[in-house]
Amino acid sequence: MINRVKVSANEARTMNYRPEIDGLRAIAVLSVLLGHAGIGFFAGGFLGVDVFFVISGYLICHLITEQLAKKQFSFTQFYERRIRRLFPALFLVTLVSFIVARQWMLYNDFRQFSQSITAVYTLMPNIFFWDQVGYFSIIADFQPLLHSWSLGIEEQFYLMFPLLLVATYPRLHSRLSIALLALLLVSGVMAGILWQSSADTSSAFYLLPSRFWEFLAGAVLALPVITANRVDSPVATVASVLGLLGIVFGVLAYTPNNSNPGMYIASTVVATSVLLYFTHPGKLVSHVLCSRPLINTGLASYSIYLWHQPVFVFARIRFGEAVNHTFFSWVLILLVVFLGWLTWKFVEQPFRGSGLLSRHQVFSVATGLTICSLVVGLAGHFSNAILPPKNLELSQRLEQAVGLSQDCDGRVGVSDCQTHQQPEIIVFGDSYAMQWVDGLLNKDPDIRMAQLTLGGCGPYIGGEAVLKQCENFRVQAGDWIGRTRSIRAALLSTNLHRDLSIATDGGGISLDVAEGIVLRQMDETIELLRERGIEPVFIRPPPVAYFNTGACLARAELFDDYSVDCHFSERADQATLASQQRVLTVLSREIRVVDWWPEVCSGDNCLAEIDGVFMFSDNRHLTKRGSVLLGQRIALLQ
Numbered sequence: 001m002i003n004r005v006k007v008s009a010n011e012a013r014t015m016n017y018r019p020e021i022d023g024l025r026a027i028a029v030l031s032v033l034l035g036h037a038g039i040g041f042f043a044g045g046f047l048g049v050d051v052f053f054v055i056s057g058y059l060i061c062h063l064i065t066e067q068l069a070k071k072q073f074s075f076t077q078f079y080e081r082r083i084r085r086l087f088p089a090l091f092l093v094t095l096v097s098f099i100v101a102r103q104w105m106l107y108n109d110f111r112q113f114s115q116s117i118t119a120v121y122t123l124m125p126n127i128f129f130w131d132q133v134g135y136f137s138i139i140a141d142f143q144p145l146l147h148s149w150s151l152g153i154e155e156q157f158y159l160m161f162p163l164l165l166v167a168t169y170p171r172l173h174s175r176l177s178i179a180l181l182a183l184l185l186v187s188g189v190m191a192g193i194l195w196q197s198s199a200d201t202s203s204a205f206y207l208l209p210s211r212f213w214e215f216l217a218g219a220v221l222a223l224p225v226i227t228a229n230r231v232d233s234p235v236a237t238v239a240s241v242l243g244l245l246g247i248v249f250g251v252l253a254y255t256p257n258n259s260n261p262g263m264y265i266a267s268t269v270v271a272t273s274v275l276l277y278f279t280h281p282g283k284l285v286s287h288v289l290c291s292r293p294l295i296n297t298g299l300a301s302y303s304i305y306l307w308h309q310p311v312f313v314f315a316r317i318r319f320g321e322a323v324n325h326t327f328f329s330w331v332l333i334l335l336v337v338f339l340g341w342l343t344w345k346f347v348e349q350p351f352r353g354s355g356l357l358s359r360h361q362v363f364s365v366a367t368g369l370t371i372c373s374l375v376v377g378l379a380g381h382f383s384n385a386i387l388p389p390k391n392l393e394l395s396q397r398l399e400q401a402v403g404l405s406q407d408c409d410g411r412v413g414v415s416d417c418q419t420h421q422q423p424e425i426i427v428f429g430d431s432y433a434m435q436w437v438d439g440l441l442n443k444d445p446d447i448r449m450a451q452l453t454l455g456g457c458g459p460y461i462g463g464e465a466v467l468k469q470c471e472n473f474r475v476q477a478g479d480w481i482g483r484t485r486s487i488r489a490a491l492l493s494t495n496l497h498r499d500l501s502i503a504t505d506g507g508g509i510s511l512d513v514a515e516g517i518v519l520r521q522m523d524e525t526i527e528l529l530r531e532r533g534i535e536p537v538f539i540r541p542p543p544v545a546y547f548n549t550g551a552c553l554a555r556a557e558l559f560d561d562y563s564v565d566c567h568f569s570e571r572a573d574q575a576t577l578a579s580q581q582r583v584l585t586v587l588s589r590e591i592r593v594v595d596w597w598p599e600v601c602s603g604d605n606c607l608a609e610i611d612g613v614f615m616f617s618d619n620r621h622l623t624k625r626g627s628v629l630l631g632q633r634i635a636l637l638q
Contacts, residue, residue: 020279021055022298023289024272028052029301031251032147033308033336037329044254046261047268049150050214051247052305054272056154057161057218064162065176065223068169075162080359082158083366086302088351089343090151091369093306094120097144098376100310104317106554107384107395109142114380116145119152121373123159126152130206141316147309149206156208157215177223184220187213195262204262214265217273232280239278240285246271297337303348304340311336320555320564321547394554400617401627403427403437403451410454412476413484420448422486425637426534428452428477429459432541433493435622439631440491448486452477458494462524482532490529491636493539496580511579519586526591538587539594539636541580543570543601545619549608566608570601571619596634 028048035045067073094117101113112132119128126149133140140146168179191210195201204210220226230236250268254261279285288294297304315323315332322328350356357365380386387395402409408417415421425447427433427440434453441447452459457470461478481487496518503514522538529536545568552566570577587593600607600615608615615626622630 019295020281020286020289021059021276022301023291023294024051024055024275025298025301026294026296027247027289028055029304029308030297031247032305033333035251036308036312037333038324039326039329039333041252043256044251044261044264047247047250047254047264050265050268051272052150053154053211053214054218054269054276056157057215058222058276059218060158060161060215061165061180061219062222064165065169068165069224073166075166076359078162079158080362082155083362084352085348086151086155087366087369088347089303089306090120090148091373092343092347093303093310094145094373097310097314098380100314101144102386103388103391104314104558105387106391106398107387110387110391111381111384113144114377116143116148117377118374118381120145120148121370121377123155124152125149126156126206126208130202142313144310144313146313147305153206153208153211157212161215161219177220177225180216180220180223184213184216187216192262192266195260195265201260201262214269217269218276221273221277226277230277230280232283236278236280237283237285240275240280240283243271243273243275243278244285244288246274296341300337300340300344300348303343304337307339307343308336311339317551317555318559320552390558394557397614397623397625398550398554398617399624401435401438401622401624402431403434403453408434408451408453410473412452412473413450413480417452418450422448423450423484424448424486424488426450426452426481426487426490428490429493430457430495431455431621432495433459433491433539435542435627436491436493436539436631436636438624438627439629440636442628443631443636450484450487452480456495456498458499458521459490459492460494460521460525462521462528478528481529481534487532487534489637490534490536491539492525492536493541496541496583497544497576500576500579500583511575515579515583518583522583522587523590535591537592537594537637538584540584540596542616542620542622543568543597543606545569545606545608545616546571548619550614550617550619550623553609553614568606568608568619569604570606592638594634594636596630599630599633 028051031042031045031048031051033045034040034042035048064073064078097113098117101110105113115132116125116128119125125145129143129146129149133143133146165176169176187209191204191213194204194210247268250264250271254264258264275285279289311332312323315328319328323332384392404417404419408414411417419441425440427437427449430453434451437449437451440449454470454473457473460470461474461481481490499518500511500514503509503517504511509517526536547568549566549568552564556562556564556566584593584595597606600610610626610629613625613629614623615629617623617626
């Protein structure tokens with residue numbers, strides 16, 4: 001029989017502690033764990049964070065309004081409790097992550113990790129990751145502190161909401177519920193607008209304005225006038241069951257194909273609010289949530305949440321694709337829970353009481369450690385001396401070919417992105433085009449060249465852009481090319497797989513028709529270039545691996561583990577490959593097409609390393625040294 005926390009109905013009504021909240025925390029953190037571990041149908045596990053937001057709003061509002069009613073509220077005491085609750089475990093996880101990252105990360109990744117430390121201790125990690133990393137992108141899987149975005153949002157809420165309550169409570173005491181309900185409605189509507197109107201949902205995902213209503217949903221439930229109307233009834237029991245099922249449904253129903261998770265987030269917030277309001281002691285949902293395993297997990301949920309992302313990330317760095325094995329994932333989950341329990345027991349618990357440190361010492365120690373963390377974060381950003389020499393050497397070998405400068409991405413006609421004011425050659429397209437600049441420069445250092453590249457945007461200047469966000473680039477590039485009379489040749493390249501996928505409109509259009517759309521746009525570009533006396537050359541897109549071949553090679557050398565074969569086969573399916581080949585065949589009848597695959601591939605097998613040179617920085621983009629090597633072996637220009 002499962003042991004349950006014994007709380008009588010009378011006790012539960014008169015005490016602040018609601019054990020079912022810890023059970024709910026357990027469900028939230030386990031959802032996050034299972035989702036990020038890639039287990040089964042838990043792609044929506046990230047929705048557990050939204051459960052946490054509602055719970056935080058409920059508990060904070062309950063605490064503050066109760067103290068305001070007794071005229072006992074103190075900002076100093078409030079923030080002391082927050083520091084005792086959040087800081088010790090966070091600092092421990094950050095410190096351990098820094099130590100491991102220094103040994104296992106290469107320069108660019110370590111530099112970004114150091115930046116994230118600075119963001120965490122300036123209470124802005126959500127803003128940092130919004131600017132740097134998409135939550136659902138591949139590179140998010142290699143950010144040890146990515147999960148701190150939710151802590152940033154909570155901390156920003158803790159800064160704003162107490163001020164709001166203290167400022168309004170004396171004037172709106174009797175009407176506070178109406179005021180918060182109105183604010184909840186306004187912020188909820190604003191969040192809906194942000195989710196639905198943004199082409200890029202990262203801002204809605206990461207930033208407080210679209211999340212504020214989630215805290216308010218919980219806060220409203222904590223108001224005395226609302227809690228006084230909670231009645232135990234069969235309807236309440238059914239509602240609480242539906243709330244729990246609603247949370248589970250969101251976690252299981254979401255799939256990675258859903259580009260906008262806004263509706264799932266909203267349903268999870270509503271379901272959590274319903275569960276919090278209608279759950280009563282001794283009823284079905286209370287029995288489930290108050291089981292001893294869930295209570296214990298919920299008590300340690302904060303530390304479990306803190307550990308999960310670093311453990312998963314460092315496991316991926318160390319063991320690569322092996323972590324995707326189900327057995328490996330479960331081992332990592334158990335390790336995270338164990339580390340979380342240890343941290344709760346020996347770090348969280350001792351620091352929460354006032355016996356270990358006085359209030360003055362709490363603020364002093366937190367300030368000192370924050371300053372130290374900021375110094376370390378800034379040092380990691382500005383200096384590479386922190387990393388071991390081997391990590392730095394591997395970083396140089398894996399440096400991605402980005403052309404004249406990373407800052408040239410999307411910039412048209414600027415002097416920093418040209419080798420001469422009167423360029424004769426342009427490199428035009430997306431990241432598949434920019435990677436050839438290093439090869440050209442190495443072969444001819446005096447080449448008169450301009451770089452016109454933007455990641456994700458192909459070399460199309462005729463008709464409409466394939467992607468809306470590429471329209472400005474298309475127009476600016478076309479205008480500049482038309483004004484620059486010195487250009488005589490254009491090296492073009494693009495991700496044909498992406499362009500064809502977009503042209504199929506999510507599968508609504510056949511590949512044959514999509515090929516025609518892409519070829520028509522390419523024909524218009526070729527015609528416009530030739531009208532201006534420019535001869536176009538198309539460079540075949542690179543083969544794409546199922547895994548990060550650059551990281552595979554670096555991992556083998558970093559850990560002296562050469563048992564893994566880092567060479568690869570093109571990952572695209574036969575239909576997609578055939579479609580791309582048909583496009584290339586048609587193009588070759590009009591212009592010269594440079595097919596460099598024979599240099600790296602033989603049949604289905606492609607080399608990740610040639611003569612000691614790491615060819616790819618990830619699963620598709622050339623390294624700087626790889627570009628130089630191929631530039632020596634093939635004739636890009638004639």
